[in-house]
Amino acid sequence: MSCSKRSYSSEELALTALLEVRGRFENNQAVTVYQCEDCGLWHLTSKGNLHPALKRFLDTGQARKQLEAEYWERKLR
Numbered sequence: 001m002s003c004s005k006r007s008y009s010s011e012e013l014a015l016t017a018l019l020e021v022r023g024r025f026e027n028n029q030a031v032t033v034y035q036c037e038d039c040g041l042w043h044l045t046s047k048g049n050l051h052p053a054l055k056r057f058l059d060t061g062q063a064r065k066q067l068e069a070e071y072w073e074r075k076l077r
């Protein structure tokens, strides 16, 4: 089964995309990522709670690439 929404093969990729779209598109309302019950892949959604990584990203509003790198460094450590 496939979805019409853009999908990502992992949570990491979806989260990276979430920060990317929120950084690039002022009107984007996505707040977090979720694993789809239909296709098994990950999508962005505007429903739910603000993802901690996104909150941090929005709070600072700058140095996007650096924030992403820091986030994953800490998570993978």
Ligand SMILES: [Zn+2]
Binding pocket: 002, 003, 007, 036, 037, 038, 039, 040, 041, 043
């Ligand atoms: Zn899906």
